[in-house]
Amino acid sequence: MKLKMGDMLKELREKSRKRKQLLAQTLGVSGVEELRQVLGTSTEVTKTKKNKAEENGDEASDKNERSEFDELVYRDSSTFLKGTQSSNPHNDYCQHFVDTGQRPQNFIRDVGLADRFEEYPKLRELIKLKDELIAQTATPPMYLKCDLTSYDLKNLNCKFDVILIEPPLEEYQRTMGATNLQFWPWDQIMNLDIGEVAAQRSFVFLWCGSSEGLDMGRVCLRKWGFRRCEDICWIRTNIKNPGHSKNLEAKAVFQRTKEHCLMGIKGTVRRSTDGDFIHANVDIDLIISEETEYGSLEKPVEIFHIIEHFCLGRRRLHIFGRDSTIRPGWLTLGPELTNSNFNADLYCGYFNANNLTTGCTERIEALRPKSPPPKGKGSSGGRGRGTFTRGRGRGR
Numbered sequence: 001m002k003l004k005m006g007d008m009l010k011e012l013r014e015k016s017r018k019r020k021q022l023l024a025q026t027l028g029v030s031g032v033e034e035l036r037q038v039l040g041t042s043t044e045v046t047k048t049k050k051n052k053a054e055e056n057g058d059e060a061s062d063k064n065e066r067s068e069f070d071e072l073v074y075r076d077s078s079t080f081l082k083g084t085q086s087s088n089p090h091n092d093y094c095q096h097f098v099d100t101g102q103r104p105q106n107f108i109r110d111v112g113l114a115d116r117f118e119e120y121p122k123l124r125e126l127i128k129l130k131d132e133l134i135a136q137t138a139t140p141p142m143y144l145k146c147d148l149t150s151y152d153l154k155n156l157n158c159k160f161d162v163i164l165i166e167p168p169l170e171e172y173q174r175t176m177g178a179t180n181l182q183f184w185p186w187d188q189i190m191n192l193d194i195g196e197v198a199a200q201r202s203f204v205f206l207w208c209g210s211s212e213g214l215d216m217g218r219v220c221l222r223k224w225g226f227r228r229c230e231d232i233c234w235i236r237t238n239i240k241n242p243g244h245s246k247n248l249e250a251k252a253v254f255q256r257t258k259e260h261c262l263m264g265i266k267g268t269v270r271r272s273t274d275g276d277f278i279h280a281n282v283d284i285d286l287i288i289s290e291e292t293e294y295g296s297l298e299k300p301v302e303i304f305h306i307i308e309h310f311c312l313g314r315r316r317l318h319i320f321g322r323d324s325t326i327r328p329g330w331l332t333l334g335p336e337l338t339n340s341n342f343n344a345d346l347y348c349g350y351f352n353a354n355n356l357t358t359g360c361t362e363r364i365e366a367l368r369p370k371s372p373p374p375k376g377k378g379s380s381g382g383r384g385r386g387t388f389t390r391g392r393g394r395g396r
Helices: 002-027 032-039 047-070 093-100 121-137 170-175 186-190 213-224 302-310 344-348 362-367
Strands: 142-145 160-165 198-209 227-237 258-266 286-290 316-319 330-334
Touching: 002 032, 121 302, 121 362, 160 302, 186 213, 198 213, 198 302, 213 227, 213 258, 227 302, 286 302
Parallel strands: 142 330, 160 198, 160 316, 227 286, 316 330
Antiparallel strands: 198 258, 227 258
């Protein structure tokens, strides 16, 4: 038994020595002593343990050496951001977040719209061409200041291909310090008559926070006649203002640094055959951008890019918009707007049976990602790979 213990201790010491050598080589220092200085570690051992080691011989020396290793106090985890292998328990981004308040997502590269596609020239060209076509076919921005608790959406006198809903959730008051707003409970949001202004085939995008909204948002989609088909996630960075969350949810297990936007579909839309209405797989279901100031409810502008790249329909409605979200090609509604220019007849006059979509150029069609054809051509079941289906659909 003693022989086995001795062999195990030798093996552990050898592994520890190799780890230290590897770490020293990675950090560009000459040896273990210099490594301790770089890491700011303390290797002091109490006199009591030294005396005990001398009295008890080799076995106590082994224990003392292990105690010395255990007593290394790591004061800073910034050294370990390269993911090097070491015995240091701080060798991860989560621990770095605990130490510094810098979230792990802060270190993901090339997340901005400007530099995201630098290494993908065809995708960069596709995005550029689509943005130009969207700008050319966009209607002038229209906006209507109204009280959504009493306004009848039927008065818009139009059906919409895309509806973006950005409700002032009660959750924001608890977690983001938002004030001076009329916050909406989910029962009230559910009573919005979204189904009445949605076209026969259309999409809804609902910002639902990161707690109870994940369940209640799905209930809203079902009530409005939509099927959930995607979940877009906004990962919030805090590069400019590192720190820990000021307000924590009472039932939260982790600090929440993300927010969800549920996507629902109405009608039947097939990725492989309905290229006149949707272009799937152009964008991903993830947004990584800087968190807004404490108390602000602004959402990333990238959600507009994702919607416009995906759905070619020109009739776009933004509910609970603000002056900062007024955008060409969109009709914006909300009580936070400071002015109105909406005219129902003028707005409807922008559309006719021949220009309900942005259209598509030959070059865009050649560049855009294609979906495989559905299994069993000509089948009317609509259950092929190219179809948005009920429940946990995987089409984008």
